[in-house]
Amino acid sequence: MNTMLALARTIANAALVFEFSEDSQVDPDLAVQALEQMAHDLQRLSPDEQRALSEAFRSLSSGYANTANAEFVASLGASLGLANSTEAP
Template sequence: MIPLEVIKALANVAIITQFSSWAELDEDAAVQMLEQMAGDLQMLGPDDLASLSEGFRKVSESYREAEVRQFVWELPSALGLENDEEDADLD
């Protein structure tokens, strides 16, 4: 099981890259970092992938803004950690 604190830290990195302006963040570096993170996470075994996906869904509830909650809820699919069929709408 992956600790929720680790999952929240990963979510926060993704949130910063998604919601920061490109004046604040280098676009190429941000995209490269997210692609590298996704690739590394995809190397996890099936049980850890399931734990990570479930964890993203749990920590999504801790964010106030609906747009951020939805973004975190959809991270497993966006990062290629699960099939799109498994991705449910938060609403």
């Protein structure tokens, strides 16, 4: 697995926890704050890096057995406001 795919998988897995955990498991306000901070930090990447990360999310999405998780990961670049990430997986 290349570096970008490894980073994308790590980011996606963290985002999945924040997005799909029950309120009793992760405070909803903290989850939103964490996702917003993640988006802010990733938007500071260069446009080429943002495109590569968005593509990595789309590429990884097929590896998630749960359909909701796969769809979430496929659209994660767009959800995080990354460049050129509105394309379908």
